[in-house]
Amino acid sequence: MGDIVFTDKDEQMIQKEFESLLADYRNTHHRQKVELITKAFHFAKNAHQGVRRKSGEPYIMHPLAVAKIVVKEIGLGSTSICCALLHDVVEDTEYTVEDIQNLFGDKIASIVDGLTKISGGVFGKQANIQAENFRKLLLTMSEDVRVILIKIADRLHNMRTLEYQPIEKQYKIAGETQYIYAPLAHRLGLFTIKTELENLSFKYEHPDTYKEISDKLEAIKSTQLAFFEKFADPIRERLKQMGYEFEIAARIKSVYSIWNKMQAKGIAFEDVYDLLAVRIIFEPKPEFQENDQCWMLYSAITAIYKPHPERIRDWISTPKANGYEALHVTVMGQNGQWVEVQIRSRRMHEIAERGLAAHWKYKTGEKSESELDKWLKQLKDILQSPEPNAMEFLDTFKLNLYASEMFVFTPSGDIHTMPKGSTALDFAFMLHTDLGAHCIGAKVNRRLEPLNYILKAGDQIEILTAEEQTPKEEWINIVTTAKAKGRLKSYFRRQNREFARKGEELFNEKLKELNITDKYDSALYKLQQHYQIYNKTELFQQIGNGIIVLDDVEKIFIPKQQNKWLKYLNPFSNNKNKNTDIITTDSQKERIKQVVLTEENFGKQYHIAQCCHPIPGDEVLGYQDPSGEITIHKRFCPVATRLKSVDGKHICNAIWETHRKNTFIETIELQGIDRVGVIISVLHIISDQFKINIHDLHITAENGIFSGIIQLHVYDKQEIIELLKTIRKVPNIESVQRIDQIDGIEEIEELD
């Protein structure tokens, strides 16, 4: 690169393009900063010297084209033109942002910096990187909206020259354009650019369908245009009589929007009736209000053609959220064809074409803030409490980009724009975060409605609040707007931090109370294991908000005592199970590869997992926790599986080598047909025949069916297999099996 010398022809083409840019610039009302623009041009030209685009053109032709779009199609001024000329310099050449800053000042440097940061495409290889890039893009945009406007111009020129890219790149760029740049252009009111972006994306994503539709469109264009002339004549005459200066033009639907309509309605090309629209742009007379004159034109047109009673769109009294103003009416043409007529003043037209830039141009200091201003403000708001999960952020944000709006009212008659599908709770958050946080319901059109009431256009909504109300988790599913979602999420994040802090405090107090403050790690691990919550913060959060109560925490450290009646039932009961689960005092810090499960080591070198209760004979493995203690899990225990994937290097092999000295708690579940004595028979087998101690027993009977859960002290797997074999033979026992159960499993499951 850099060595190729441009030909005279190249140089002439570059010079011609630059002069055409200056001519476009001189045509605007902007201050005449030709010198600065010339300086930027020469700097960029020099920086990209010798480099060509894939099309074969000298590279500088691209920044020149982007600058032209910026001035001519978006209507921005000299700063933006310079930035457009310089937009690829930092990205593609050896110059830095500092160089730009020294030569062109802070403002231009910071915009070029923003443009450089969001280059390389919104879509990376991974979804999260995509979303993160997108957030960066929005962040820069909220700092200076010109960044995104220039970026859109850049994208438009790249789309216009997409044919020179390899096919796979075409797909990627077209997809990205369709996904984010077209909606953004729409949201910023750049209607013409949005339409072109969509159309070009469609062309490259679906080349065959595009060709099919555009051929058909080409074929009927002449008849449509002939029809337009006939249709427009009487209107022209009437408006001239009224003394108006105006333009009237035919608008043929774009290929993409025809395809969209065919898809949405499931119809053929021939059945798309509104291929043609008519646009009237008038110069308002000074003696009347601009809005009133739109209605005057409306009356004039509907005196000639009959209007469709249900197809009047009044974007004059209340402009669209992207700033669009116009009056649309559909009338019946001469040959029975419905034609949409769009009535706009010159000012409205410029806003519709150029969006934001034109909008600022016409903005007077006194005027109340527009919907677009509000949206930009809201955008900054959302970005101030950023969603940590970039992907979710993207989803909620995109929801807001696409949503169509409706108008609703406060009790005092203030009008607000809300996305379709918003709920009363969204509305509360839109008005004020405090109103949302304390919302208990709403009066909609004077009727009491719940938080999740879905707003309808024209609703009048009074938000009802209560001091003691606080945001609830399920509200996340009630709200649909990015603002409300963002506010709720940041509330819960704050609350969870508070819960975690309080939970840890309670935990420490409990250790103090039990006099085991030196066993912080080991006690914490016991608790984590018991509740199967291995994330420390999450565990503390649950303690902090009262889901996990530490009152009975001793039970997790010290085994349950048998109750008296069980002892009575079990004449052979003894306390051979005393050391099931104790905290090991001298922890072994070194890594262990294999543990031999013997009576001697039991409770010292290892203990048994509460989640799956393996017993001798079961296939097991060991997990060595940070304090050096080893817990034995069944091989198929889900907790063990999780530990294997998360902390695999602390998994060790385990071999049983017991001599029937210790017992383990094992749970069996049985079902049968209720019959007097059947339970007695089972208990007889357990206690007398097998001499197994019962740890706990729950029997329920309903509609002649009984089911029971029995916890037993057994030596090993063989013993329980023999026991189950014998119980199965008892008449009226339908099923009996071993189950993995932990103490209090019911309560834990309910909490989830």
Ligand code: MN
């Ligand atoms: Mn570029």
